Amino acid sequence: MCQVGEDYGERAPGEPPPAPRPSREQKCVKCKEAQPVVVIRAGDAFCRDCFKAFYVHKFRAMLGKNRLIFPGEKVLLAWSGGPSSSSMVWQVLEGLSQDSAKRLRFVAGVIFVDERAPGVLTVALRSATREKPLPKGKWPTPHSSTRKHRPAERGLEGFSQVEVALQPALPGSSLSLDSFCLGFSEGAACGQSLEERSKTLAEVKPILQATGFPWHVVALEEVFSLPPSVLWCSAQEPVGSEGAYKAAVDSFLQQQHVLGAGGGPGPTQGEEQPPQPPLDPQNLARPPTPAQTEALSQLFCSVRTLTAKEELLQTLRTHLILHMARAHGYSKVMTGDSCTRLAIKLMTNLALGRGAFLAWDTGFSDERHGDVVVVRPMRDHTLKEVAFYNRLFSVPSVFTPAVDTKAPEKASIHRLMEAFILRLQTQFPSTVSTVYRTSEKLVKGPRDGPAAGDSGPRCLLCMCALDVDAADSATAFGAQTSSHLSQMQSPIPLTETRTPPGPCCSPGVGWAQRCGQGACRREDPQTCIEEQLCYSCRVNMKDLPSLDPLPPYILAEAQLRTHRAWGLQEIRDCLIEDSDDEAGQS
Amino acid sequence: MPAPPCASCHAARAALRRPLSGQALCGACFCAAFEAEVLHTVLAGRLLPPGAVVAVGASGGKDSTVLAHVLRALAPRLGISLQLVAVDEGIGGYRDAALAAVRRQAARWELPLTVVAYEDLFGGWTMDAVARSTAGSGRSRSCCTFCGVLRRRALEEGARRVGATHIVTGHNADDMAETVLMNFLRGDAGRLARGGGLGSPGEGGALPRCRPLQFASQKEVVLYAHFRRLDYFSEECVYAPEAFRGHARDLLKRLEAARPSAVLDLVHSAERLALAPAARPPRPGACSRCGALASRTLCQACALLDGLNRGRPRLAIGKGRRGLDEEATPGTPGDPARPPASKAVPTF
Numbered sequence: 001m002c003q004v005g006e007d008y009g010e011r012a013p014g015e016p017p018p019a020p021r022p023s024r025e026q027k028c029v030k031c032k033e034a035q036p037v038v039v040i041r042a043g044d045a046f047c048r049d050c051f052k053a054f055y056v057h058k059f060r061a062m063l064g065k066n067r068l069i070f071p072g073e074k075v076l077l078a079w080s081g082g083p084s085s086s087s088m089v090w091q092v093l094e095g096l097s098q099d100s101a102k103r104l105r106f107v108a109g110v111i112f113v114d115e116r117a118p119g120v121l122t123v124a125l126r127s128a129t130r131e132k133p134l135p136k137g138k139w140p141t142p143h144s145s146t147r148k149h150r151p152a153e154r155g156l157e158g159f160s161q162v163e164v165a166l167q168p169a170l171p172g173s174s175l176s177l178d179s180f181c182l183g184f185s186e187g188a189a190c191g192q193s194l195e196e197r198s199k200t201l202a203e204v205k206p207i208l209q210a211t212g213f214p215w216h217v218v219a220l221e222e223v224f225s226l227p228p229s230v231l232w233c234s235a236q237e238p239v240g241s242e243g244a245y246k247a248a249v250d251s252f253l254q255q256q257h258v259l260g261a262g263g264g265p266g267p268t269q270g271e272e273q274p275p276q277p278p279l280d281p282q283n284l285a286r287p288p289t290p291a292q293t294e295a296l297s298q299l300f301c302s303v304r305t306l307t308a309k310e311e312l313l314q315t316l317r318t319h320l321i322l323h324m325a326r327a328h329g330y331s332k333v334m335t336g337d338s339c340t341r342l343a344i345k346l347m348t349n350l351a352l353g354r355g356a357f358l359a360w361d362t363g364f365s366d367e368r369h370g371d372v373v374v375v376r377p378m379r380d381h382t383l384k385e386v387a388f389y390n391r392l393f394s395v396p397s398v399f400t401p402a403v404d405t406k407a408p409e410k411a412s413i414h415r416l417m418e419a420f421i422l423r424l425q426t427q428f429p430s431t432v433s434t435v436y437r438t439s440e441k442l443v444k445g446p447r448d449g450p451a452a453g454d455s456g457p458r459c460l461l462c463m464c465a466l467d468v469d470a471a472d473s474a475t476a477f478g479a480q481t482s483s484h485l486s487q488m489q490s491p492i493p494l495t496e497t498r499t500p501p502g503p504c505c506s507p508g509v510g511w512a513q514r515c516g517q518g519a520c521r522r523e524d525p526q527t528c529i530e531e532q533l534c535y536s537c538r539v540n541m542k543d544l545p546s547l548d549p550l551p552p553y554i555l556a557e558a559q560l561r562t563h564r565a566w567g568l569q570e571i572r573d574c575l576i577e578d579s580d581d582e583a584g585q586s
Numbered sequence: 587m588p589a590p591p592c593a594s595c596h597a598a599r600a601a602l603r604r605p606l607s608g609q610a611l612c613g614a615c616f617c618a619a620f621e622a623e624v625l626h627t628v629l630a631g632r633l634l635p636p637g638a639v640v641a642v643g644a645s646g647g648k649d650s651t652v653l654a655h656v657l658r659a660l661a662p663r664l665g666i667s668l669q670l671v672a673v674d675e676g677i678g679g680y681r682d683a684a685l686a687a688v689r690r691q692a693a694r695w696e697l698p699l700t701v702v703a704y705e706d707l708f709g710g711w712t713m714d715a716v717a718r719s720t721a722g723s724g725r726s727r728s729c730c731t732f733c734g735v736l737r738r739r740a741l742e743e744g745a746r747r748v749g750a751t752h753i754v755t756g757h758n759a760d761d762m763a764e765t766v767l768m769n770f771l772r773g774d775a776g777r778l779a780r781g782g783g784l785g786s787p788g789e790g791g792a793l794p795r796c797r798p799l800q801f802a803s804q805k806e807v808v809l810y811a812h813f814r815r816l817d818y819f820s821e822e823c824v825y826a827p828e829a830f831r832g833h834a835r836d837l838l839k840r841l842e843a844a845r846p847s848a849v850l851d852l853v854h855s856a857e858r859l860a861l862a863p864a865a866r867p868p869r870p871g872a873c874s875r876c877g878a879l880a881s882r883t884l885c886q887a888c889a890l891l892d893g894l895n896r897g898r899p900r901l902a903i904g905k906g907r908r909g910l911d912e913e914a915t916p917g918t919p920g921d922p923a924r925p926p927a928s929k930a931v932p933t934f
Contacts, residue, residue, distance in 0.1 A: 305844075305845070307844065307845060346770070347767070347770065347771075349855075350766065350767070350770065350852060350855045351767075351841050351845075351848055351851060351852055351855075352851060352855075353851035353852075353854045353855055354855065355766075355852075355854065355855025355856060355857070355858040355859050356855070356858035356859075356860070358855075358859070359860065410840065410843060410844060411844070412844060413841060413844050413845055413848065416837070416840050416841060416844055417837075417841075420833075420837050420840075424771065424833060431771060434771065434772065434773035435770060435771065435773070437773055438770055438773045438775055438778070441775050441861055441862045441864075441865040442859070442860060442861060442862070443860050443861065443862045443863075444860070445860055446858070446860060467854075467858050472626070472630060473630060474626075474627050474630040474631030474633075474784055474801075475854070475857055476759075476801060476850045476851070476853040476854035476857060477854055478630065478801075479623065479627070479801035479850060480606070480847070480850055535851075535854055536851070539845075539847060539851060
């Protein structure tokens with residue numbers, strides 16, 4: 001009943017009856033020989049090897065189908081320590097170490113963001129620490145206490161310590177082992193003390209080193225030293241055509257062949273230890289200054305609701321990763337969002353007012369930042385499959401409490417939606433896959449009319465094209481702003497102007513009449529910043545009583561845009577437009 | 587503790603706080619503000635031009651009662667005339683009481699009322715009969731699917747009978763928000779692509795439809811009905827607990843508790859959804875049987891009735907509509923294609 005068009009009760013005549021539940025004598029549905037160890041979906045029992053093949057195939061197919069990652073490209077893996085991103089790092093590790101025909105052809109690095117500043121407590125969180133000491137040489141896999149209530153993983157919460165087989169470093173390859181492990185730790189926002197923070201870092205580092213990729217650990221406090229250029233949308237590289245991709249692959253393979261024949265096998269030392277000593281001191285960023293930590297705590301403490309806090313954290317984290325990627329020359333960032341997570345994220349973003357940007361937020365690739373593209377290769381894997389895989393193949397991960405760990409269900413929109421979807425999933429098992437399939441039908445671009453694309457103004461924080469309408473239009477946005485007008489008991493101006501929508505301070509043509517009093521805005525920086533934001537970022541900013549604690553790069557960029565817009569307004573009369581008809585249109 | 591003064595007239599004592607803005611207002615000022623906002627929606631969206639004959643879908647419930655009341659107050663200003671159209675789905679014990687409420691309202695407001703019954707329009711099928719017919723399939727009965735489609739058809743028919751030029755329904759912001767949530771959860775890309783706007787402009791001979799209360803939240807509708815002392819029928823349909831919309835409604839209530847603007851945020855999201863062209867429904871044509879607006883050869887109402895008449899009620903509900911004979915032979919019992927003389931033929 002859940003899915004429209006789906007017929008649970010009747011089947012058309014002629015269809016075979018549904019598969020029986022797996023019994024003891026059942027064999028793996030794929031190879032039909034081995035004993036099954038895991039059941040994915042209803043009635044699909046896989047043996048260990050078939051499951052691994054299925055899982056890996058999904059990962060490769062997702063990358064291969066989209067053809068976005070060119071050979072030799074530098075890719076940054078965003079690792080949060082959680083199961084999905086750990087699984088992704090593991091897949092990349094295995095993919096890079098395979099024999100040459102099937103080897104993944106890009107260069108990987110890993111980043112970890114430390115988000116744990118003391119003093120920013122959203123939730124009284126002092127849990128998830130293990131009591132017994134760990135024997136040497138073993139890496140713990142976390143008790144995901146946040147995940148305990150999820151029925152899909154109920155059977156997996158018992159595992160505590162698993163021996164991690166050290167993956168041998170990449171075999172001889174002519175490519176430089178330039179992998180950076182960047183992991184994210186979110187301590188500052190989650191209120192852990194300094195000792196707990198360093199303890200988590202101590203857990204994180206061995207895993208990062210074991211992967212053999214170049215790794216970075218960055219504290220979230222670094223956002224206070226980011227330059228405003230982070231918020232600039234660089235020129236987008238044109239997406240290569242099919243031919244371009246093939247050509248690139250062919251030339252790469254040729255190059256490989258030549259190098260393989262000419263040069264000897266790659267540096268053997270790479271197999272004994274990760275070749276990072278000169279980079280280590282740089283990788284581990286200097287611990288954040290107390291002033292920065294304090295500033296971060298202040299920022300998060302001033303946010304009133306958990307929803308806004310989570311959104312802000314996400315925004316800052318994205319900016320930080322972006323900056324690090326640009327600084328070290330990475331052109332792609334891979335995040336480990338699984339199918340379940342993306343379905344929840346889609347519904348959450350719907351409720352937050354981000355309906356216009358769903359394709360960017362939950363699609364495979366997100367190119368709104370221009371030069372750095374965010375890619376989601378784990379998009380097709382459900383959380384259940386990830387959990388099974390990590391369990392069966394001992395993928396190491398670190399439990400890091402998030403901003404909303406142990407928060408009650410009603411605390412934020414994110415929590416509510418997560419609980420709702422997972423609950424609905426138990427009743428209608430196709431919920432997540434239905435939402436996922438619907439999300440594949442979303443396109444990037446405005447609903448009707450020409451794509452504003454690069455020409456329209458962009459949101460200051462999320463860098464998507466602005467989706468706000470004029471204040472008195474017959475839309476949800478218009479209803480909210482006109483209700484404010486009616487508060488002042490003034491007659492609602494029913495202007496019939498054709499001015500295209502655009503906020504007052506945006507650097508674009510099409511200013512509404514009321515912006516004639518441009519100088520009035522000078523006194524109100526809050527309004528100025530608000531008008532540079534998209535609908536959902538505005539709603540989030542309402543939960544920030546004052547915009548001063550925001551990191552300086554945001555405030556600086558906002559001011560820059562405002563000034564630029566005023567300057568444009570001044571000289572508008574002198575500018576020669578492309579054609580008279582197009583003046584005044586966006 | 588004495589109540590604060592009204593924020594707008596500063597004279598009377600405030601009687602309520604508006605749910606979204608938290609502003610304290612007295613009853614009269616709130617009602618005035620509510621009406622002003624509905625007027626603004628209608629004017630800014632150009633929904634009801636002057637001289638329109640507007641058929642109000644009146645069910646006796648709070649939304650349509652408030653809608654009719656507000657439109658009646660705004661009618662002189664907008665230059666429109668109103669007709670009430672009520673639909674009798676044949677749900678025993680529920681619809682009779684609701685219709686009684688509608689009749690009282692029509693008498694009080696002195697508006698002409700037309701009642702259209704499923705039984706007459708759709709060859710003897712009442713909702714109770716449909717529920718009985720679909721009860722045996724083992725899964726849910728999908729009563730709301732049938733009722734919704736048939737009601738829209740009936741409303742269209744009723745509007746034509748009274749010579750209306752526009753149809754208005756009382757959907758509020760909560761309904762719109764629930765709809766978009768529900769459509770995503772069920773994967774209904776076609777409805778997602780179609781919905782979210784200001785109603786339909788009326789293509790292919792169908793009357794233009796709109797929802798003037800679209801941006802008013804449900805709480806405000808109830809508040810308005812309370813302060814204007816409107817008499818409406820407030821019970822839930824007997825088949826409502828089975829509906830999938832209940833899940834979406836439940837979720838919306840919680841979202842609203844976490845963030846009061848969630849309802850309008852969802853409506854905003856719905857307005858801005860961009861779906862792939864392949865997912866959008868095809869340009870509508872006309873149903874081959876009854877001539878109504880249809881995306882395929884048969885309109886959904888005819889398709890559903892076809893299934894019912896053949897004893898396979900879920901025929902038009904499944905994907906692909908297997909087994910649907912798009913050119914059925916006329917003259918089968920309960921055939922909805924009656925001779926055209928008794929129906930107004932739509933002009934294109």
